[in-house]
Amino acid sequence: MLFRGTVCRALATVPRLQQQRLFLSQTPTTATAIMTANSSGDGTGEEGGGGGGGGHTLASLPKTWHFTSSLPADQMFPTPADSHRTPRADIRPRQVRNALFTWVRPETQQDPELLAVSPAALRDLDLAPAEAATDDFRQTAAGNRLWGWDEDRLEGGYPWAQCYGGFQFGQWAGQLGDGRAISLFETTNGRTGTRYELQLKGAGLTPYSRFADGKAVLRSSIREFVVSEALNALRIPSTRALALSLLPHQKVRRETIEPGAVVVRFAQSWIRLGTFDIMRARGDRALIRRTATYLAEDVLGGWEALPRRLPNPDDPVDGGGALAEPPARGAGKDEVEGPEDAQENRFQRLYREVVRRNALTVAKWQAYGFMNGVLNTDNTSPLGLSIDFGPFAFMDNFDPSYTPNHDDHFLRYSYRNQPSIIWWNLVRFGEALGELLGAGAGVDDPRFVESGVADDAEGERLAQRAESLIMQAGEEYKAVFLAEYKRLMTARLGLREHRDADFDDLFSALLDAMEALELDFNLFFRRLSSVRLADLAAEQGRRDKAAVFFYKDGVTGIGGEEEGRKRIGEWLDKWRARVVEDWGEGKDQERSRAMKGVNPSFIPRGWILDEVIQRVDRDGERDVLRRIMHMALHPFEDAWDGQTFDGAVYKGDREEELRWTSDVPRTQRAQQCSCSS
Numbered sequence: 001m002l003f004r005g006t007v008c009r010a011l012a013t014v015p016r017l018q019q020q021r022l023f024l025s026q027t028p029t030t031a032t033a034i035m036t037a038n039s040s041g042d043g044t045g046e047e048g049g050g051g052g053g054g055g056h057t058l059a060s061l062p063k064t065w066h067f068t069s070s071l072p073a074d075q076m077f078p079t080p081a082d083s084h085r086t087p088r089a090d091i092r093p094r095q096v097r098n099a100l101f102t103w104v105r106p107e108t109q110q111d112p113e114l115l116a117v118s119p120a121a122l123r124d125l126d127l128a129p130a131e132a133a134t135d136d137f138r139q140t141a142a143g144n145r146l147w148g149w150d151e152d153r154l155e156g157g158y159p160w161a162q163c164y165g166g167f168q169f170g171q172w173a174g175q176l177g178d179g180r181a182i183s184l185f186e187t188t189n190g191r192t193g194t195r196y197e198l199q200l201k202g203a204g205l206t207p208y209s210r211f212a213d214g215k216a217v218l219r220s221s222i223r224e225f226v227v228s229e230a231l232n233a234l235r236i237p238s239t240r241a242l243a244l245s246l247l248p249h250q251k252v253r254r255e256t257i258e259p260g261a262v263v264v265r266f267a268q269s270w271i272r273l274g275t276f277d278i279m280r281a282r283g284d285r286a287l288i289r290r291t292a293t294y295l296a297e298d299v300l301g302g303w304e305a306l307p308r309r310l311p312n313p314d315d316p317v318d319g320g321g322a323l324a325e326p327p328a329r330g331a332g333k334d335e336v337e338g339p340e341d342a343q344e345n346r347f348q349r350l351y352r353e354v355v356r357r358n359a360l361t362v363a364k365w366q367a368y369g370f371m372n373g374v375l376n377t378d379n380t381s382p383l384g385l386s387i388d389f390g391p392f393a394f395m396d397n398f399d400p401s402y403t404p405n406h407d408d409h410f411l412r413y414s415y416r417n418q419p420s421i422i423w424w425n426l427v428r429f430g431e432a433l434g435e436l437l438g439a440g441a442g443v444d445d446p447r448f449v450e451s452g453v454a455d456d457a458e459g460e461r462l463a464q465r466a467e468s469l470i471m472q473a474g475e476e477y478k479a480v481f482l483a484e485y486k487r488l489m490t491a492r493l494g495l496r497e498h499r500d501a502d503f504d505d506l507f508s509a510l511l512d513a514m515e516a517l518e519l520d521f522n523l524f525f526r527r528l529s530s531v532r533l534a535d536l537a538a539e540q541g542r543r544d545k546a547a548v549f550f551y552k553d554g555v556t557g558i559g560g561e562e563e564g565r566k567r568i569g570e571w572l573d574k575w576r577a578r579v580v581e582d583w584g585e586g587k588d589q590e591r592s593r594a595m596k597g598v599n600p601s602f603i604p605r606g607w608i609l610d611e612v613i614q615r616v617d618r619d620g621e622r623d624v625l626r627r628i629m630h631m632a633l634h635p636f637e638d639a640w641d642g643q644t645f646d647g648a649v650y651k652g653d654r655e656e657e658l659r660w661t662s663d664v665p666r667t668q669r670a671q672q673c674s675c676s677s
C-alpha cells in the first residue's frame with residue numbers, strides 16, 4: 001500500500017506556512033567565426049577558472065550513461081537496439097508505465113547552422129575551444145551525430161528522454177516528460193570532477209510530446225541559451241547551455257510560422273521534482289526509493305555528503321540563525337538521528353539537502369530580481385538549479401507583483417510569490433518521499449520495504465512523523481532563504497556585515513521607495529556602487545545625487561521628481577551612515593570595487609533579448625550572439641570592447657554596450673511573454 005496519510009496532511013500545512021508573518025513580511029515584498037580565443041568564461045560561475053588551452057575533442061570526451069543504467073527503461077524498447085530499429089515516424093506520444101525514460105534518438109536535421117557557442121560552457125565541460133569549429137561539433141549540436149553507439153553492432157550508449165510529471169499552476173497535470181528534449185550522454189570534467197548530462201532541446205518528438213511537435217523555435221532558444229549562461233555567471237545555480245543551432249529547413253507552427261532551433265544544454269542532472277510526483281501518482285513506492293537513492297548516491301555525492309540533523313531543529317528562537325548555518329555532514333547511510341517522534345533517517349537528510357539548495361537559489365533570484373515565470377514542479381530541480389526558461393525576466397521597475405508570464409492571471413508566479421511557490425513545490429516532494437521520511441529507523445525493515453505500513457495505526461504514526469519533519473524542514477527553508485537573501489542584499493548595498501536594523505531601515509525602505517517611484521531595480525545597485533560618500537555629506541548633495549537613479553526620461557512614479565529627490569536623498573543619508581560604520585571614511589574605491597563585483601552592469605533583459613532575436617532572425621545577423629554571450633559571461637565589467645579578457649583583446653560594439661547597460665526604453669519596461677515556445 002502506498003502511504004497516503006502524509007499527502008493530505010502536508011497539503012494542509014502549505015497555507016499555514018504561507019501565512020506566517022515572518023515568512024512573507026520579510027521577503028522583499030514590503031518594503032570559429034563563432035568562437036573567439038579571447039571569449040572564455042570569467043570564472044564567476046560554479047566551476048571557477050581554468051581557461052586557457054587544452055581540453056578534449058568530442059571523440060575523446062569521457063562518456064557515461066549512469067542515469068539509464070541506474071533507472072528503469074520504458075519496456076516498449078527495452079534496449080537501445082529496439083529503439084534504433086523503430087522508424088522515428090512510429091514515435092507516438094503515450095503513457096509510459098513503470099519507467100523513468102525511453103531510448104529515443106534525435107530527429108535528423110538538414111543543413112544545421114551552428115549560430116553560437118558558450119566559451120564558458122566549453123571550459124566547464126573540458127572541451128577544447130577549437131572543437132567548436134569542427135563538423136563533428138555542428139552535427140552533434142543538431143542531433144545528427146551520436147556518440148558511444150555502434151551502428152554496426154547495435155550496441156553502446158544511446159540517447160534517451162525522461163519521464164516525469166508535474167503540478168502546473170497548482171493542479172496535477174499527469175505525465176509530462178521530455179517532450180522535446182533528448183539526452184545524449186554524461187561526461188565528467190576531469191579537472192573539476194563535476195559530471196554533466198548533455199541534452200538537446202528541440203530535438204524532435206518523443207513518447208512524452210503529448211499534443212505538441214517536439215520542436216523549439218529560434219526565439220525561445222536564443223532566450224534559453226543566453227539566460228542559462230548569464231545566471232551561472234551571476235553565481236545563480238542554473239542549468240547551462242553549450243550551443244545554439246538554427247534548423248533552416250524546419251518551419252515551426254506557433255502563432256505564426258517560425259524557424260526551428262536546437263539548444264545543447266547540460267546539468268548535473270535533469271531530474272525534476274515532477275519526477276517524484278509521477279511516481280507518487282502511480283503509487284510506485286519501490287521506484288521512489290530507488291530514484292531517491294540514485295539522487296543521493298549518484299548525483300549529490302553520496303549519503304555522507306548530506307546535512308546531519310541540526311542541534312535544535314525545532315527551536316524557532318535559536319533556530320532562526322542556527323538553522324541557516326552550514327550544517328555538519330558525514331552521517332553514515334544507516335545512521336538515524338533525533339528523538340523517536342522526529343527520527344531523521346537518510347531520506348530526511350536528502351529532503352533537507354533539496355530544501356536547502358532551493359532556499360539558496362530562490363534567495364538569489366529575489367536578490368537579483370530574476371523571475372522564472374512558470375514555477376511548476378516539473379520546472380523545479382531537486383539540485384536547486386534554475387531550470388526551464390520560458391517567460392522568464394529580470395526585474396526592470398521594482399514591482400513585487402510583477403510576473404513576466406502573460407498567461408499568469410492570478411500572479412501565482414509573480415516575484416513576491418516565488419519563495420512561497422518553491423516551498424509549495426517542496427511540500428509536494430516531501431509528500432512523495434512521505435513514507436520514507438516517516439518510517440524513521442524502520443525505513444529498511446524488510447516487511448516495510450516490501451509492503452509499506454502494516455495497518456492504520458502504523459500509518460498514522462508515520463504520517464505524524466513525516467508531517468512534523470516536513471514542517472521542520474519548512475523552518476529551515478525560511479531560515480536559509482532569509483540568511484542568504486540578507487547576505488546578498490548586504491553585499492549589493494556595499495555593506496560588510498548585516499545588522500538586524502538593516503532589514504527595515506535599508507532594504508525595505510529602499511524597495512518601498514523604488515516601487516513607489518518606479519525605479520529600475522538592478523541599475524540602482526550598479527549606480528550606487530559608484531557614488532562617493534563626500535557627495536552625500538549635505539542634504540542638497542544627496543538630493544542632487546538622487547537623480548542618478550532616475551530614468552533619463554523622468555520619474556514616472558508617485559510624486560514625480562521632487563518626491564524622488566526627497567525620498568532617495570533621505571535613504572542615501574541612512575546608507576551613508578551605515579557605510580561609514582562598516583568601512584570608515586575614505587574607502588570609496590575599495591567599496592566601489594567590492595560592490596561592482598556583486599552588482600552586474602549587464603543582465604539579459606527582455607528588451608535586449610527581443611532586439612537580438614529580431615536581428616538574428618529578421619536581419620540575419622550572427623555576431624551579435626557572440627557579443628551578448630560575452631557580456632552575459634562577464635556581467636560585472638564596466639566596458640567590454642577593447643578590454644583584455646584571458647590575455648586577448650576583445651572585439652565588441654561600444655555603442656551597443658552603452659545602450660544595453662543604460663535605461664530600459666520606456667515602452668519596453670516590464671514586458672510580458674506568452675508560454676508559446
Ligand SMILES: Nc1ncnc2c1ncn2[C@@H]1O[C@H](COP(=O)(O)OP(=O)(O)OP(=O)(O)O)[C@@H](O)[C@H]1O
Pocket residue numbers: 176177178179180181208209210212213214215216374378379387388389390677
Ligand atoms: N513543442 C513541444 N513539443 C513537445 N513537448 C513539448 C513542447 N513544448 C512543451 N512540451 C512539453 O510540455 C511540458 C511542459 O512544457 P515546458 O514549456 O514547461 O517545458 P519545456 O520548455 O519544453 O522543457 P524544459 O522543462 O525541458 O526546458 C514538458 O513536458 C515539455 O517537454
